[in-house]
Amino acid sequence: MKKALAFDIGGTKIYSAIIDEEGNISSDIDKFSTPKTLDGIKNLLKEQIDKYENQVDAIAIATAGAVNNSNSAVIGSTGNLVQGYSKLDFQSLSNKRVFLENDANAAAWAEYKIGSSKGSSVSVMLTLGTGVGGGIIINDKLLKGKSGAAGEMHFKMYADKRRQCTCGSWDCFEIYASGTALKIDAEEMLNDKNVTTYDVINGVKQGNKKMTDVLNKWQNDIIIGIEGLVNIFDPDCIVLSGSMAQFVDNKKVEREVNSDIVTTPTKILTATAGNYAGMIGVTLLALSQEI
Amino acid sequence: MKKALAFDIGGTKIYSAIIDEEGNISSDIDKFSTPKTLDGIKNLLKEQIDKYENQVDAIAIATAGAVNNSNSAVIGSTGNLVQGYSKLDFQSLSNKRVFLENDANAAAWAEYKIGSSKGSSVSVMLTLGTGVGGGIIINDKLLKGKSGAAGEMHFKMYADKRRQCTCGSWDCFEIYASGTALKIDAEEMLNDKNVTTYDVINGVKQGNKKMTDVLNKWQNDIIIGIEGLVNIFDPDCIVLSGSMAQFVDNKKVEREVNSDIVTTPTKILTATAGNYAGMIGVTLLALSQEI
Numbered sequence: 001m002k003k004a005l006a007f008d009i010g011g012t013k014i015y016s017a018i019i020d021e022e023g024n025i026s027s028d029i030d031k032f033s034t035p036k037t038l039d040g041i042k043n044l045l046k047e048q049i050d051k052y053e054n055q056v057d058a059i060a061i062a063t064a065g066a067v068n069n070s071n072s073a074v075i076g077s078t079g080n081l082v083q084g085y086s087k088l089d090f091q092s093l094s095n096k097r098v099f100l101e102n103d104a105n106a107a108a109w110a111e112y113k114i115g116s117s118k119g120s121s122v123s124v125m126l127t128l129g130t131g132v133g134g135g136i137i138i139n140d141k142l143l144k145g146k147s148g149a150a151g152e153m154h155f156k157m158y159a160d161k162r163r164q165c166t167c168g169s170w171d172c173f174e175i176y177a178s179g180t181a182l183k184i185d186a187e188e189m190l191n192d193k194n195v196t197t198y199d200v201i202n203g204v205k206q207g208n209k210k211m212t213d214v215l216n217k218w219q220n221d222i223i224i225g226i227e228g229l230v231n232i233f234d235p236d237c238i239v240l241s242g243s244m245a246q247f248v249d250n251k252k253v254e255r256e257v258n259s260d261i262v263t264t265p266t267k268i269l270t271a272t273a274g275n276y277a278g279m280i281g282v283t284l285l286a287l288s289q290e291i
Numbered sequence: 292m293k294k295a296l297a298f299d300i301g302g303t304k305i306y307s308a309i310i311d312e313e314g315n316i317s318s319d320i321d322k323f324s325t326p327k328t329l330d331g332i333k334n335l336l337k338e339q340i341d342k343y344e345n346q347v348d349a350i351a352i353a354t355a356g357a358v359n360n361s362n363s364a365v366i367g368s369t370g371n372l373v374q375g376y377s378k379l380d381f382q383s384l385s386n387k388r389v390f391l392e393n394d395a396n397a398a399a400w401a402e403y404k405i406g407s408s409k410g411s412s413v414s415v416m417l418t419l420g421t422g423v424g425g426g427i428i429i430n431d432k433l434l435k436g437k438s439g440a441a442g443e444m445h446f447k448m449y450a451d452k453r454r455q456c457t458c459g460s461w462d463c464f465e466i467y468a469s470g471t472a473l474k475i476d477a478e479e480m481l482n483d484k485n486v487t488t489y490d491v492i493n494g495v496k497q498g499n500k501k502m503t504d505v506l507n508k509w510q511n512d513i514i515i516g517i518e519g520l521v522n523i524f525d526p527d528c529i530v531l532s533g534s535m536a537q538f539v540d541n542k543k544v545e546r547e548v549n550s551d552i553v554t555t556p557t558k559i560l561t562a563t564a565g566n567y568a569g570m571i572g573v574t575l576l577a578l579s580q581e582i
Contacts, residue, residue, distance in 0.1 A: 066554070075555075122437045136523075138429060145525020146413050149554035155519025157450045159467070159512055167553045169518070176450070221450055227460070228446025232427075232523070234436020262458045263357070263440035264366075 002287045004060040005052045006279035007045065008103060010034065011064055011080030014041075015276065016048050018056060019283040023114045025276060027052075038084045042093070049094045059098040060286035061090065062106035062278035066149035071099050071285075075148055099286035103278040105142050105151060107271070108135025110281030111239050115273030120236035124229050125271065126153065128222075128244035131166060132174040136233065142285075153177070155228065157221060176221040179244045186214045201247060219248060223256050226268070234263040241271030293578045295351040296343045297570035298336065299394060301325065302355055302371030305332075306567065307339050309347060310574040314405045316567060318343075329375045333384070340385045350389040351577035352381065353397035353569035357440035362390050362576075366439055390577035394569040396433050396442060398562070399426025401572030402530050406564035411527035415520050416562065417444065419513075419535035422457060423465040427524065433576075444468070446519060448512060467512040470535045477505045492538060510539060514547050517559070525554040532562030 001020045008015040014034050018027035030048065035041050049059060064081055065074040074086045090098045101109070108117075108125035117123040121140050127133035134151040136143035143150045154165065154172035163184065165172035175181055179197050186195040190210060203211025226238055238257075240248055254268040273280060292311045299306040305325050309318035321339065326332050340350060355372055356365040365377045381389045392400070399408075399416035408414040412431050418424035425442040427434040434441045445456065445463035454475065456463035466472055470488050477486040481501060494502025517529055529548075531539055545559040564571060 076553075120437075122441075134523075138434060139432070141430070143429060143524070145554065146411075146527045147525055147555040150413075150523065150525035152522040152525075152553050154522040154553050155446060156515050157447065159448045159515045169551045169553075172522075224447050224450045228519075229523075231443040231445040231463075232425075232441065233434070234438055234441035234443075236437045260460045262367075262443050262445050262460075263436065264438040 003056045004058045004283040004286050005049060005056045006283045007061045008278040009061060009063040014044060015279060017279055018052060019280055021287040023280045023284055036082060038082050038088060041082065042088060046093050053094050053096055058096050058286045059094045060282040061098065061100045062103040062282040063100055064103055067100045067102045068148040069144050071101060101282045101285055104133030105135040106281035107241060107277035108137060109142060109285055110273040110277040111271050112137050113284050116269040116271055117237050117239050122233060122235045123237050123239060124233055124235050125239040125241060127242040128177060128240060129242035130179050132178045157224065173225040177225055182218045185218050189214050189217065215247065222248060223253050226257050227260050230257060230261045230266050231263050235266055237267040237269050239269050239271050245270055294347045295349045295574040295577050296340060296347045297574045298352045299569040300352060300354040305335060306570060308570055309343060310571055312578040314571045314575055327373065329373050329379060333379060337384050344385050344387055349387050349577045350385045351573040352389065352391045353394040353573040354391055355394055358391045358393045359439045360435050362392060392573045392576055395424030396426040397572035398532060398568035399428060400433060400576055401564040401568040402562050403428050404575050407560040407562055408528050408530050413524060413526045414528050414530060415524055415526050416530040416532060418533040419468060419531060420533035421470050423469045448515065464516040468516055473509045476509050480505050480508065506538065513539060514544050517548050518551050521548060521552045521557050522554050526557055528558040528560050530560050530562050536561055
């Protein structure tokens with residue numbers, strides 16, 4: 001059975017494991033803090049690759065940032081990765097093929113192959129974490145766009161500049177549907193700069209009305225965003241993943257979305273491929289190619 | 292050379308012509324008012340088909356409403372077509388294959404094959420008329436979604452219910468970017484229920500500041516909507532068609548969109564396949580299939 005040495009490179013952590021072509025993790029999972037310099041990242045990857053590459057058929061890297069259509073390079077640095085990251089020559093790190101994909105795309109692919117959206121030819125995955133990631137599958141292929149950068153959940157929720165997004169623009173879905181957004185909602189609705197996401201979640205558990213209103217407002221914005229995506233894509237399902245997905249009431253979202261769209265009913269599902277979906281997805285993509 | 296008898300079925304007019312596999316119109320164009328009953332529409336189509344079907348290889352119908360993925364039936368009636376339209380058995384009207392596609396999708400396909408977006412593997416066409424139509428091409432295929440209903444430009448421009456859309460929901464792109472929207476903008480900004488789209492356009496031509504502000508507001512909403520689409524699809528281009536497209540300053544929109552997106556620069560183009568793009572596009576689709 002074919003195997004890959006998989007990585008998941010994020011702004012704060014890098015994970016690494018050996019994964020087979022069926023998506024099974026067949027080694028320990030190594031975990032590192034993301035080095036603060038480009039050389040630091042390069043050396044870390046190189047060390048892992050030198051250690052394991054003779055056991056695998058390919059190197060498969062899920063990474064923050066957009067990945068080009070030949071899956072060989074990062075085309076745009078994201079804010080939380082070191083400067084110059086997009087210039088890193090990944091292929092130089094190994095004699096085996098080095099295959100990259102954006103982390104949200106890779107996770108969406110894992111859901112499609114072995115997780116919640118298996119068998120769905122059209123699906124949209126939203127990763128609700130500190131930010132919001134997107135991975136879109138259409139006719140059993142990842143939506144990549146002309147350069148590989150597609151699937152960015154930076155469509156607008158307002159046209160009159162209310163809340164600045166982390167991307168620099170205004171009112172993107174990301175800044176209304178992320179964990180960061182829930183904190184901003186709470187700050188605005190409770191007029192309290194120190195309230196945390198934890199306060200909201202904990203308050204809701206204790207039946208606090210104000211905190212419940214905050215969570216409902218946040219969830220309503222997610223509904224508004226999903227409605228737009230369902231009208232654009234007419235998907236079989238919307239998959240929610242990431243640390244914030246557990247706070248979404250899927251049944252309620254599904255009911256409200258389906259009562260307000262002009263296309264046909266969709267399902268709202270929670271991701272099931274797990275915390276290492278990014279590494280699994282990029283491995284399945286890499287090993288399905290001719291190597 | 293293969294030919295089709297093409298129709299364009301809209302809420303107010305039905306057009307018909309013979310078109311060849313290269314998109315050339317090789318007959319007069321017949322034009323009818325859309326009958327007010329289902330039988331009326333059926334009889335009109337049947338008469339035209341009886342008259343011309345022995346000269347063609349297929350019947351190709353661009354129609355309002357969503358068309359299923361096997362291109363055989365309309366799956367959702369639109370507001371401006373007669374009740375029961377989706378139950379019309381189009382195939383029963385001819386012994387030749389009857390091939391249907393949504394009118395906006397068909398027009399987008401014509402642009403892609405012979406018009407402004409020729410050679411662009413990823414493009415989004417927006418038809419700015421009384422309403423807003425959408426046709427999306429990804430990797431050289433129309434985006435149809437699970438049922439055929441994809442490409443509806445009913446994503447939200449506000450999350451707090453300001454303006455009701457013709458679809459029944461609130462604040463869809465359509466109700467901020469259409470001709471109807473320009474009239475609503477003028478009514479709201481000038482506090483005058485009787486102002487018309489013509490008044491705005493005419494005022495702008497005469498250098499009227501207030502009318503120019505109205506048009507700029509309308510165009511800014513189009514920019515906001517396009518930015519979301521560009522971040523989602525990373526397209527080669529956005530094609531603007533329809534009667535309102537002539538009032539959009541493409542260069543300005545392109546500049547503003549490209550300065551505000553997280554993906555890669557796109558082009559804003561005006562459609563060039565002409566008023567019969569729907570009939571041409573559906574013909575090209577129909578004749579490219581095995582018949």
